[in-house]
Amino acid sequence: MTAEAPHGAEAPPEFVQLLTPEGERVEHPDYDIDLTPAEIRGLYRDLVLVRRVDLEAVALQRQGELGLWASLLGQEAAQIGSGRALTDADMAFPTYREHGVAWCRGVDPVNLLGLFRGVNHGGWDPAEHNFHLYTIVIGSQTLHAVGYAMGIQRDGAVGEDGAASIVYFGDGATSQGDVNESFIWASVFNAPVVFFCQNNQWAISEPLERQTRIPLYRRASGFGFPGVRVDGNDVFACLAVTRKALADARAGQGPMLIEAFTYRMGAHTTSDDPTRYRVADELEAWKLKDPIERVRSYMFKNQVADQDFFDAIDAEADALGRDVRGRCLALPDPEPLAIFDHVYAEPNRLVDAERARFAAYLEGFEG
Ligand SMILES: Cc1ncc(C[n+]2csc(CCOP(=O)(O)OP(=O)(O)O)c2C)c(N)n1
Ligand SMILES: [Mg+2]
Numbered sequence: 001m002t003a004e005a006p007h008g009a010e011a012p013p014e015f016v017q018l019l020t021p022e023g024e025r026v027e028h029p030d031y032d033i034d035l036t037p038a039e040i041r042g043l044y045r046d047l048v049l050v051r052r053v054d055l056e057a058v059a060l061q062r063q064g065e066l067g068l069w070a071s072l073l074g075q076e077a078a079q080i081g082s083g084r085a086l087t088d089a090d091m092a093f094p095t096y097r098e099h100g101v102a103w104c105r106g107v108d109p110v111n112l113l114g115l116f117r118g119v120n121h122g123g124w125d126p127a128e129h130n131f132h133l134y135t136i137v138i139g140s141q142t143l144h145a146v147g148y149a150m151g152i153q154r155d156g157a158v159g160e161d162g163a164a165s166i167v168y169f170g171d172g173a174t175s176q177g178d179v180n181e182s183f184i185w186a187s188v189f190n191a192p193v194v195f196f197c198q199n200n201q202w203a204i205s206e207p208l209e210r211q212t213r214i215p216l217y218r219r220a221s222g223f224g225f226p227g228v229r230v231d232g233n234d235v236f237a238c239l240a241v242t243r244k245a246l247a248d249a250r251a252g253q254g255p256m257l258i259e260a261f262t263y264r265m266g267a268h269t270t271s272d273d274p275t276r277y278r279v280a281d282e283l284e285a286w287k288l289k290d291p292i293e294r295v296r297s298y299m300f301k302n303q304v305a306d307q308d309f310f311d312a313i314d315a316e317a318d319a320l321g322r323d324v325r326g327r328c329l330a331l332p333d334p335e336p337l338a339i340f341d342h343v344y345a346e347p348n349r350l351v352d353a354e355r356a357r358f359a360a361y362l363e364g365f366e367g
Contacts, residue, residue: 013215015261017227018236019077019105019287023297024323028286037304042286043235044299045313046080047292050100052317053109056324057099057116061270063172067114067331070097074233074265078198080104081238082166082260086130089163093132093145097137097198104133109320113328121339122332139176142167142195148159149249164192164249166242172203174219175211183223183257192249195220200264205277217259225255232262233291259309263289304339336362 014033023291035043055073061069079100084093092101099112101171102124115134122133135141145167157163173179174197184277199216200207212219220227234367238260245256265288267274299305340355 007158008071013217015231016237016241017234018240019231019234019293019294019298021136021233023301024084024295025134025298025302028237028240030246031133031230031237031240033236033243035236035239040304042048042297042300043080043084043171043239043310044295045316046075046084046100047235047295048109048204048313049320050103050352051076051292052321053103053324054099056321057109057113058266058270060113060325060328061116066113066270067118067164068269068271069116070269071264071266072097072099074263074286075198075200075260076100076289077194077233077235078260081240082168082196082242082258083234085242087165088130088161089157089161090246091132091145091148091163091165093128093141093148093165093167094134095138095141095168095170095173096134096136096326097170098134101160101168102129103132105129107127107131109324110327110331113324114331116247117328117331119334121334134318138242139173139178139182142169142173142179142182143185145193146186146191149255150188150308153189153327156194158250158252160247160250162192162250164194164246166194166196167244168196168198170203170209171197171199171201171208171216172206173197174216175203180223183220183225183255187224188320190254191271192252193244193255193275194249195255196242197257197259198262199259200232200262202264202268203279204268204272204276215259217257220255220257225257227259229259229261232260233289234296235295253297262291276296280315 015027016028018028019025039075046221057066057069058071060066079098083104084102092105094101102112106297107129114123126132145165149165152163156321169179193309215229217229228241230237241258245258265283265286337355340351343351
């Protein structure tokens with residue numbers, strides 16, 4: 001340890017990896033997983049298709065068709081691996097970047113685009129997909145997820161056939177009070193919740209070293225529950241670790257923090273220009289750890305798929321891109337008064353008054 005090394009940073013971070021960037025399968029004593037060739041092909045398909053939807057969304061924003069888009073580029077494995085670990089009964093709480101998890105929950109990508117086009121106010125029914133609405137207020141969804149998990153506990157929906165909640169947040173979010181408070185509640189109530197932190201190294205232009213002096217997963221021990229760092233660009237490892245954390249949570253073993261160590265390969269959002277604050281070398285180094293390439297090379301080397309399969313997936317991705325684009329452009333503009341719908345489940349006097357005032361204002365344009 002040098003004089004400059006931060007306290008608590010003595011031990012090298014542990015890192016669960018099952019597939020190297022070169023596509024070599026490696027063993028892990030705690031988190032191994034047996035995947036059939038069909039399951040591996042399914043994961044590869046998911047990764048490619050969500051990347052394609054994301055690419056189309058960025059292009060649509062650049063063409064003025066979306067107001068904004070937060071790209072998931074580089075984070076596909078973290079999202080597909082964890083998303084495919086969920087059962088139908090589990091509940092997921094996303095940020096604004098979890099398009100891959102939304103895909104796993106069966107949310108139509110056009111609904112996501114509609115939100116960023118400003119023509120829907122969330123677009124999907126959280127109860128139908130067990131996937132909550134996107135959350136822009138950094139970290140707030142961690143409290144919602146813990147509250148939901150405590151509800152699961154009180155409903156007695158525990159055990160093998162029970163449910164757990166999982167909440168997604170970024171490295172920057174770990175500095176929020178909400179996230180730290182949610183850790184405390186989860187810990188002392190032993191709530192069935194998995195904290196899934198995608199450490200993509202950046203919070204807009206703030207680098208990881210402005211959030212923490214110790215690896216993020218080690219924060220969990222101070223709150224009294226386990227934490228683990230997983231290779232966030234390794235879809236097998238993300239699946240294995242999340243599956244175990246969810247099973248433990250359902251079985252009554254309480255919360256777990258998973259730090260998926262990954263990289264935001266694109267801009268923070270389409271409003272951001274990362275060349276202003278990070279060097280090109282960094283991106284080049286992470287390109288070598290691409291989450292899709294390693295699965296592809298593993299599949300090739302192990303005859304899990306042939307060229308026809310890869311060609312078919314590429315064709316499917318192109319067709320999906322075209323379909324999503326077409327349906328996005330065809331989305332109708334909403335009724336102006338629809339913004340007041342679904343604010344509360346029950347009638348609300350304040351919202352009713354605002355609706356009436358806005359309706360009167362709109363009538364001023366008629367005739
Ligand atoms: C409470 C709150 N503060 C600030 C912001 C502005 N903001 C939007 S995204 C962001 C950075 C989040 O970084 P991180 O948690 O690492 O997630 P990432 O975008 O990298 O996925 C900030 C500060 C916000 N949306 N909410
Ligand atoms: Mg981040």
